[in-house]
Structure formats: C-alpha cells, structure tokens
Amino acid sequence: MKSIKNHFSLVIALVSILFSMQVFMVMDRSVEAYKHNLATQYSVIAVSQKSISKEDLLSFDHLISDVEELKPDSVIKRLNKSMDVKNIELLKLTLPKFYKLHLSKFPTPQEVKRLTKNLLSNNGITKVEDFSSNHNTTYKMLLVFKNIITVFAMTIILVTTLLIFKELRIWQYQHSERMSIMGLFGAPVWLRSAVLFRLAITDALIATFIVFVLFTYLSQDMFILNKLSEIGISVVIFNQVSDTITLLSTAVLLSVFLASMIVLGHKEEV
C-alpha cells in the first residue's frame, strides 16, 4: 500500500504531462492537415492583358506551384445568343487572360500580400484576386485554435511541473535519511541513489503505459474518427512507435531529472 502511494503521485503528474503533450501533438497534426487541405483548395486569380507563359508565372513567386489558364468559353457561351460569330471572335481577342495560381502551401496574410505585390509589379497583370478576406478569417481562426491549445497544454505542463517539484521535496525528505545512513557505511553515490532512480524509471514506464493504452483506445474511437472525417482530414492520433518513443523519453528524462535533483540536493547528516 505504502509502495503504491509512493508511486501514485509521480505517476499521476507524469500522466498529465504526457497526456497534454500528446493532445498538443494531435492538435498540431490536425491543424497541419487542415492547412494542407486549404492549400490544395486555395488559389489566386491573376488577370492579364497579355498572354504570360506558365514558366514566367512560376518565376514570379516561389509560392506558386502550378498555373492553370482559365478558358473564357463559359463567359462567351452566355453571350452566344445575343452576339454574332464575328463579334464573339473579336471579343475573344480583347478579353483579358485569367490564370488560376495554385500555391505550394497555405500562405500567411503577409505571404499573400507579397505574392499580390510580386504579380502586380509585372507588366501585363492588371488585377489579382486573392480572396484574402475569406482566407484571413480561416487562417486567423486556425491560429487562434492552435494558440488556445498551446496555452492549455503549456498551463497543464507548468502546473504539473510545479506539482512535481513539490513531490521532489517529499521525496527528498523520504530518501535523505536512507541515503545518509548508506553514506555513513561508505556506499558510493550510485548505490545510495539506486533505489531512487529505480523508482523514477518505474514511474516513467507506468505513466507511459497508461498514456499508451489511453491513446491506442482513442485512436480507434469511431466518434473521434468520424469528427475528423467530417472536417475532411485524416490524422494519425497515436503512432504506437514514434509517439511512444517521444512520450517514454520525456517521462524518463523528467523523472531521472527529478531523481538527480534529489541526489544533488542531498546533504549528509549525522
């Protein structure tokens, strides 16, 4: 019972930290996936009085990944009935060229501004439609969402770290007597602190295992998977290899750091 109690407080603190970390990683992946989706759907329309080659347009800004010329046929089709063929041909010649520019990534508002400026500085391009108001709203919402999650995760990590430091004092008190007595009989530092490190590493393993089980379950939960597919993204909620390694390393590092602080802060008392 005493042994379980000894483990309990550190395990709980570590689970909170690992849980926050994993939630943050899932949120980050979701936002990135959503940004990628937006980037593939998002495009800028450039209007030019003269024809511009695809290569030239690609060279205007490194953000441009593909160029598609929009055919004026749909506009002309509407005028077909009221105009004769000769006028339509004349109109075709005078109509400006429309280019749909696909981007390599979801741009920031600053990048959109720069792209527009770069395009307009070239001869021929008279207008650029960047749909910036829609784009800015979506982008800002994404940023706000990501920031809220970051603040939330950081707060949990900060509060839990403070709890761990409180726990450190209790551990220091619990272990200092044993370490002092062992020191009086000539035990080297590694032997004096072996129990402490064993306890810390065991707690790290238990905490990682709890988070592993929890997120393995959540990653297969249909409710969450349906919600993600509703917003059109596919996200790896929990990678059993890489995420486990990240979580385990964090837990072991934190608990070993805690144990080291106790060992370093220990003063021999007689």
Place this chain on the structure above:
Amino acid sequence: MDKVIIADNISLSYSGDETIINKASFSINSGDFVFITGASGSGKSTLLKSLFGALKLKEGRLLVGGVELNGVSKSKLNFLRRHIGIVFQDYKLIKEWTIEKNISLPLLINGYDKTVSQNQVDSLLKHVRLTHQSNKYPLELSGGEQQRAAMARALAHNPILILADEPTGNLDDYSSGLIWNLLEGANIQLKTTVIVVTHHIPESLNVKYRHLRIEYGGIHEIN
C-alpha cells in the same frame, strides 16, 4: 604494533567557532579496546564523528586506518568507511528496510556474495537474539532490540575498527549485556579495534581496555 588512529594536535568545533577539543594528540593501536569518557558537551561524540570523517578538523592531522582525513576525497572516505562499523546512539536504522536488510547493509556495500551475506546475517541475528524479528521493520522493535540490530550491522562485515557512541545509553541490562558481549567478542576473537564513547565504563568486562578522558578541551589517558 600498527596504529589504527593517529591524532596530532587536532582541534574540533561542533558548530560555530567554539573549540571543544583543542590541540589534542593521541594514538590508538590495532586491537585496542578504548573507552572515551567525559562530561556532557565535552566533545566525546564530536571526536567520534571526526574519526569517520563526518566532521572536519579545525586544525591538526588525523589518520584513521592509514587514511589522512584532512582534505580526503569522497571516494577515499567511502573506502575507509567500508572498513569501519559504527553504532549510533539513535541507532540510525533504515526505517523502510527490514531488520535483516538493515544488518546486511555493510555486506551489500562491500559487494558480498548473496549466500555469504545471508549466512552472516543469520549468524548475527542469532547472536543478538533477533532471529524471530528478522522480517520486522525498526519501528516495530523496542529500543533495546533496535540497538542490538544496529550492533549486528556494525559487526556484519568484520570491520577493522568499531566506533560506538553510547551504545547502551538507555538500554535494559539484558540488551546492554548482549552488546558488551558482542564488542568483547569482536575485540578478543577478531582483534577488532573498538572505541566506545560512554558516560559509564561497565565493571564486569573481560577485556583489557584503555581509558581516554576528555576534559577542558584536552584528551588525557587515565591509567
């Protein structure tokens, strides 16, 4: 005869600047049984602490088991302590360990084989009449039983030197008798050097002993 302890003009202060032992010199030979007496606050325990490096000297030179304690390194001090058995007035048993595990501590530190260690612990438990209490924790035992366990721990690794700080201070006659028997046995049979800090030297001892008295900051041999 080999000298286990050589103290040359040592001065000690416990806390603050007040010197309680002032430029004292003495030596202790291998196999000696020594009592250190003195009034309360005279510096008996302080002197004992300095002998296992738990207290730094203010001045002078102190050699224990050939190790110079002035500015001794941690590893050298640990090496020295592995060859000393210490009995404390307040027992200093590890509360979360059983009596058996507490007694085996010096054997664990000195890297004894598990079987050898178990045999040695069993034998000591018999000597201190604690076999039936071996799996209990220190706080489940009486003061006398805890002190007997502490004595067994001090003897476990057959040290070259035993330092005991008022080992029978508050004990009943039975526990006191057992402790003196063990100390005598170690001194006579194993030629272990024994230094005991006490207020009263027991009358019924079967061992030849030396008596050092601390008075007014000095250490005097009493014939």
